[in-house]
Amino acid sequence: MGMAVVLEFLNSMIRVSVPVILVAVGVCFSEKSGVFAMGSEGYMLISAFVSVVVMIQTSNHFVSIAMGICAGMAVAAVFSYFTVVLGADQVICGLGSNFVMLGLTSSLQRLFWGTTGIPRIAAINPIAIPLLSDIPFVGNMLFNQPFLTYITYALIPFAWWIMFRSSFGLNLRAVGENPSCADTLGVNVRRMRVRGVVIGGAFCGLGGAVLALSQVQSFTENISGGRGWLGLIAATFGGWNPLAASGAGLIFGAAESLQLRLQIFSKISISSYVILLIPYIVAVVFIMFVGKSKRHPAGLGKHYRKV
């Protein structure tokens, strides 16, 4: 019994981590290019909404996920137009996009489905990978997951490779560290930053779609519930390295999974409100440690204007 609970917890930890990890990786791309990813929550929300609506219409996972990603990218593109092109304050615009997306998705939901709420959609069943899932202990944890988790496994190292081993990544990091230097070497600072933000929007969009389609299996008001912020914190804690940020995202996943488990065990006499707080308490502890230790990209948050 005890072992089964632990195995189940580990499996759920991975599954629950996936959206936060995807957002964290997305935040890395945006912030490495020098733009605060304050709008990550908003990208998740719009993507979650769009993907669920498309899912109801088409019953096709790939199409709905693709549309969700596109929605995240579109909002990120608008955000980047205001911040990177027009030079508006990145923090204010990010917060603004969160509020607009929260209001927009909630209103549309009520407009079309009234008080009944959006119907539940079909679950995405886990796929056990032959042989690998039979490995004791870690097999069930890592290789008995929905296909979206496997996609995430592939995306994390790929994101790292793009950022640290490709010329695109080098240019991206350069415009985040020292935009005027990149400019004198013929790198188009604006274009690189817009790309960074939009790639961030894509990852957050995927995260939102995974959350809605694979975990909640519906859209509920404020479905992201702060996961965009957790992703932001994970990216910061991981020093804007997709690998380390994913590790930090996993810790948040563990906290959330623990919270879900604890709710089920009614024997434990802790108020459910306190249990719900667990992931956020972990986040606060994280922020305390982040403090001075991380050197953020030198150009982060600073608008670059050509002379």
Place this chain on the structure above:
Amino acid sequence: MGKQKEILLEMRNITKRFANVTANDDVSLTVYKGEIHALLGENGAGKSTLMNILYGLMKRDAGRVLFKGREISLHSPAQAIEAGIGMIHQHFQLVDKFTVLENIILGLREGRHIELPLERAEKKIAALCESYGLDIKIRALVENLPVGEQQKVEIVKALYRDSEILIMDEPTAVLTPQEVRKLFVTLNRLREEGKSIIFISHKLPEVLEISDRISIMRDGRMVDTIDNTPDLNSRQLATHMVGREIKLQVEKKPCCPGEVVLSLDHTFADAAGESCGIKDISFELRRGEILGIAGVDGNGQEDLSEMIMGLRKLTKGKICILGEDVSNSSTKKIRGMSIGYIPADRLHAALVLDFTLKLNLALNHPDKPPYGNRFLMNFKNISRIAKEKLKQFNVAAPDCAELARNLSGGNQQKVVLAREVGEKTDLIIAVYPTRGLDIDATRFVFDTLLKERDGGAAILYISTELEEILTLSDRIGVLYEGVLMDVFPAENAEVEKIGLLMAGERV
């Protein structure tokens, strides 16, 4: 020297106007292949504007640029790089947190490869370094390299892009004398290999030493281009640069030190931000002497001055002014003694740019007579004294109600001087007081400080310009990473020795 004189670059009739000034007025410049061409001129003469146009950072209003006989368009640095023009900015354009290798290949698109061509680049860089006699640590992080090394990275970066002409904006400003020697060796090597160099400077001896031809700019115009013949001297160049005969020599009476005014006893201060802090500095400064503090920028100059002025916490040791212990006293108290302080950053620390001149002149103690008292300001006195001071210090300003922002750098510095040394002072702390000033304004600062010295003030003169230190000082100290390496009388000073001390080597 380019014997066959093949023309590499021609800039013809370049004109560039800003809102109310013409930065370049019908300027033409011709550079031959394989020559070091000095571009000489005072601050604001239009050198940087011309070069920014050549590098595609600014758009010209009129004129043509021909490279190897073909007209080229220059709308962005990318086009300049493509054509074969490289620029090394005075403030290096390097990403501190990248390795040397990453910095060199940054921004390049080689074929269709998404992956960084690290190994290929490394081979190419090694080959380049060998053929030009350079030596760089390719895997090191740029932030860990000394300034001279960073400059080499910049040179290699330009060579890697097959630049045929290198624009170097005041390349010696940040170097120790030894590093300057090494740079000159490299430049000569580049010239031998057929590269052309545009060497921007306002330091006459350097220009005379390194260049083949010299173009002189003044007030946005190209005054002349002359061959650097052995009989050309600094005086002739200076006359060209300023437009009339000027004296370069400073007349200095012998030094007769009196009582101790300022003494530091094993002082320490913590590093703050980019600065390195102060480590165990002790010295005494007497009436009637100038102690010059030499050192490369960023080695504790501002820390030292701010620590004495009470702007930085003294963590250990003791500071006395006129026998009184002022360790960790408030700046207000220290200011209350007869001290003049010229901070390093004129625009941020010395003046309130959007205040009028008369208010700026009263800023040192607006709450004391004659400027006012604890509650009120005496505007009548403030105006009267301001007028006197502006006249006494030859400030070119319409009147004392003008905003400080509207003055030139030289005149702003005169306002600072007028405030800080306009009254009787026992101690003057001057940090980079001539930075960004033209020859005339520099002369004025020198004369003012020497007059104060002869009047019995003790002067701590902190500068990165070794020439100035040697000219003015009675004693010379050298700062390196917050440590006062040595203090010795100016007559025993050898440039070689100071240079080694500036690089942190004890001699």
